[in-house]
Amino acid sequence: MKKDLLGIGDLASEEIHLILDTAEAMREIGQRPIKKVPTLRGKTVVNLFYEPSTRTRTSFEIAEKRLSADTLNIAVASSSVLKGETLADTAMNIEAMAPDMIVVRHPSSGACHLLSRICRSRIINAGDGMHEHPTQALLDAFTIREHKKRIDGLKVVIVGDLLHSRVLRSNVLLLTRLGADVWICGPPTMVPPGMERFGVRVSMAVEDAVVGADVIMMLRIQQERMQGAFFPSLREYFNTFGMTAARVARAKPDVIIMHPGPMNRGVEIASDVADGPYSVILEQVANGVAVRMAVLYLLAGEPEGE
Amino acid sequence: MPVVMDADRMGRTLTRIAHEILERNRGIEELAFVGIRRRGVPIARRLAQTIREINDHQIPTGALDITLYRDDLMRHAVGPQPVVRRTEIPFSIDDRRILLVDDVLYTGRTIRAALDALIDFGRPKSIQLVVLVDRGHRELPIKADYVGKNLPTSPLQSVHVHITEIDGSDEVEIQES
Numbered sequence: 504m505k506k507d508l509l510g511i512g513d514l515a516s517e518e519i520h521l522i523l524d525t526a527e528a529m530r531e532i533g534q535r536p537i538k539k540v541p542t543l544r545g546k547t548v549v550n551l552f553y554e555p556s557t558r559t560r561t562s563f564e565i566a567e568k569r570l571s572a573d574t575l576n577i578a579v580a581s582s583s584v585l586k587g588e589t590l591a592d593t594a595m596n597i598e599a600m601a602p603d604m605i606v607v608r609h610p611s612s613g614a615c616h617l618l619s620r621i622c623r624s625r626i627i628n629a630g631d632g633m634h635e636h637p638t639q640a641l642l643d644a645f646t647i648r649e650h651k652k653r654i655d656g657l658k659v660v661i662v663g664d665l666l667h668s669r670v671l672r673s674n675v676l677l678l679t680r681l682g683a684d685v686w687i688c689g690p691p692t693m694v695p696p697g698m699e700r701f702g703v704r705v706s707m708a709v710e711d712a713v714v715g716a717d718v719i720m721m722l723r724i725q726q727e728r729m730q731g732a733f734f735p736s737l738r739e740y741f742n743t744f745g746m747t748a749a750r751v752a753r754a755k756p757d758v759i760i761m762h763p764g765p766m767n768r769g770v771e772i773a774s775d776v777a778d779g780p781y782s783v784i785l786e787q788v789a790n791g792v793a794v795r796m797a798v799l800y801l802l803a804g805e806p807e808g809e
Numbered sequence: 810m811p812v813v814m815d816a817d818r819m820g821r822t823l824t825r826i827a828h829e830i831l832e833r834n835r836g837i838e839e840l841a842f843v844g845i846r847r848r849g850v851p852i853a854r855r856l857a858q859t860i861r862e863i864n865d866h867q868i869p870t871g872a873l874d875i876t877l878y879r880d881d882l883m884r885h886a887v888g889p890q891p892v893v894r895r896t897e898i899p900f901s902i903d904d905r906r907i908l909l910v911d912d913v914l915y916t917g918r919t920i921r922a923a924l925d926a927l928i929d930f931g932r933p934k935s936i937q938l939v940v941l942v943d944r945g946h947r948e949l950p951i952k953a954d955y956v957g958k959n960l961p962t963s964p965l966q967s968v969h970v971h972i973t974e975i976d977g978s979d980e981v982e983i984q985e986s
Contacts, residue, residue: 504889521892528874528893536931540877570877797893803883804890 640673663722719724871898
């Protein structure tokens with residue numbers, strides 16, 4: 504492994520498989536009466552979150568605690584960032600207290616790359632702007648592999664707000680690298696130009712895209728990132744792209760439905776689908792802890808090329 | 810590379826250990842095997858199989874990976890992290906008499922890690938240690954209860970146990986390094 508986990512783009516296929524295999528072993532720890540191993544004893548991990556997050560931050564924190572790391576959370580709402588401190592200054596001040604790893608979420612794409620250059624601590628990207636969210640893609644791949652026993656050759660359809668989604672970018676990079684047949688589908692205003700170069704198929708019609716799908720992955724409509732009108736109304740979006748039972752019925756009988764959360768019920772996904780038998784949404788959350796434990800463990804070793 | 814134990818000898822050694830286990834443990838229903846990954850696991854399975862052939866009782870068998878409990882993990886971090894494998898102990902170890910199984914007993918550090926790991930799963934009534942080879946050079950106060958073969962070695966040598974389930978053959982050999 505390299506020093507930092509900034510994105511799926513930096514990972515070789517063998518490293519992806521190593522993380523997923525390690526996560527298999529980590530998952531068992533969560534089923535024990537004492538859900539803790541001493542592996543990262545004495546290591547300090549800082550969770551630096553510049554954006555609201557419940558799932559990802561909690562997931563990282565549980566993963567860190569299960570590995571016995573000392574953790575502390577810096578939520579920007581209560582930090583000196585509000586007094587005007589820059590990201591680099593905040594990072595260097597945290598660095599001066601000698602943490603071993605910093606888990607970063609930031610609204611600007613590339614924030615983690617900046618920190619990677621100036622920090623000696625390991626940097627783990629927990630979502631940077633519209634760029635990448637590597638641990639989400641890894642836990643998605645883990646969940647798919649668990650259900651389908653493979654990723655190679657599966658038809659994976661990703662539907663929703665493609666433009667603003669870092670989850671999309673990380674998933675496209677990971678799933679195409681492992682040989683999946685990836686389709687992306689969303690309103691024309693939300694399809695980033697040039698996506699075909701990543702080896703995915705682009706569709707504007709969800710009814711066509713989901714035919715024969717092994718996996719349907721929904722993306723959240725990110726109203727907080729939208730500048731301008733991308734579609735006339737949420738109701739119309741749901742009617743055109745929302746995942747309903749009728750649309751799910753066009754996929755394979757053993758299709759699984761995924762969503763990175765938080766869900767907008769009645770916008771991108773109907774409630775009966777979200778809670779239905781095909782939904783693995785809560786498994787994704789459970790698997791997130793195991794995958795993040797794997798990443799923390801593997802990054803704690805000596806980085807390559809030093 | 811002198812072979813110090815061949816397949817025939819290994820088979821008879823394991824049979825002898827199985828008899829010793831039965832001889833020393835009354836109340837066989839409390840026993841359970843836990844093999845240390847990797848080669849302790851097939852050895853534990855074989856011992857369980859041998860005991861079943863002797864008295865038709867199936868002793869439950871689990872697999873323990875001690876990687877996350879190693880004392881050298883973060884201390885001399887060079888190169889990639891060791892591979893973590895799955896721990897599978899499909900029974901409660903509470904109030905059981907655990908037979909911890911490994912292939913080679915050397916410094917004792919693996920066993921120390923295994924004891925810590927086991928205690929995280931519950932409170933067994935007792936833990937006994939079974940090893941195929943004891944090569945000496947202990948660094949911790951640990952002693953095996955059942956030993957397949959005592960093998961005097963120098964610290965410069967390495968002992969390799971091959972087990973069919975993993976390596977395709979049964980043998981123990983010493984290598985000079």
